Amino acid sequence: MDTNGVDKVSTKKNGFHKGPMELYLVRISPACRAVWLYVIQNELPHLLLDVDFSKGPNHLPPVFRNHPHQEVPLLVDGDVVVFEATAILRYLSMKYTSSAGFGMSLPNQMLCESVISWSFGELLRSVGYTYVFPQFLESYSFSPESANEVVIEKGLRQVTTHLEILENKYLEKSKYLAGNKLTVSDSCAASVLVLLEWTGFSFKMWPKVESWLSKVKQQMFWDEVHTTHTDFVRELERANLVQR
Template identity: 40%
Template sequence: MAPVTLYLVKISPTCRIVWLYLLQSNIDHKLVDINDVEEMEEAAGSLALTAGQMDVPILTDGDIVVFEAPAILEYLGKQYTGYANMGKSATTQATCSSIISWTNSELHRVAGYMFAYPQFLTKYRLDTDAANECLVECGIQRLTALLSKIENVYLARTQFVCGPQLTVADSFMVTTLLQSQWGGFNFSIWPKVKAWVLEVMNQPHWDTVHNAHKEFLNDVILSIE
């Protein structure tokens, strides 16, 4: 079969989770790294997306076009992997799917759009410094609450968020939480979260997928110093 194509930005957690799943599932694929708006417009035009979708990740498989990380993961699980790494039972698969959707919306909104991105990406900054600082402060408060929820609810009785086995839901949550590192956020006051993050990061292909994130993080640290 011809490889699927993933259009992505490598510092985006929603893109990284799809790329990680492709690698870990041994799905033949090629990457198109989108570096600017013009490249995204060209890609979207060539894909003839009826909804005008221009936000990565976007996956193409022949004539099929899928966008948004949860939908792409669902498609790959159904079409290629028999829902590998998404749980063995229907109950676990449902939980995994729900957490993936929650991560894509709520967790990424807080860790990314309320905390990390307004500090470092111009397109996400608010019009005034005061408003931007207020947004980031709200992001800190909300992220703290979410980490406490992960610590005391999701990880209260099990090693991973869907039970005793690592799933793609864990990987998506962790790669999203890592965006908070841009602003110097760490997980030291949440011992279960910290141990869980380290365990999730210790899996095949993680370093390959997160290399651009690490480079960006190093640039941020150097600019502060």
């Protein structure tokens, strides 16, 4: 458990707490990383709590036992419980940050929120669940192996389509996805796309995407939030499972 700007926390029997918010996460998750990044960039006092689903539901924190959706990220802020990254980011922006990082104008803010929803919906399904995860995570692979290969090939086609959209639509005339200034939507989409690093994927065919991704990864606290991801990629490289 990491404490960030928190001196003391009193926990109630029902799993809720008094004081600063609690963010439950799995650090390898793109959605969790994006929420965590927003929290620390905006200096919101919080407790960071890692969740291990592999031990079964009986070993989950109390708040999960009382919640119908046992998934992360999960934010507990007093008696308020918010799940799904898109909803958490919206909640934080409305209550604490005056929409910081979502753009200055209403059109920019709505585009930003739309891209966030797309990132953790369609983009993550294609990049993560259809292309990357079946190659490395047994729980997401299909049997027999021939079926898994079909899924992965489908995922690659979908990834290519998404990259074409980013290259030729979003980034054709703008530096970032919701205009010419970095927003939360860039962090969310990038947190998903870096999953492709597990496979040694090259973005050279999409130079605007490659340049944009490089800029997004230079923002403050990105490296800290993505340490687990980076360490995992290095492990894959040492095992010769990533082709560069």
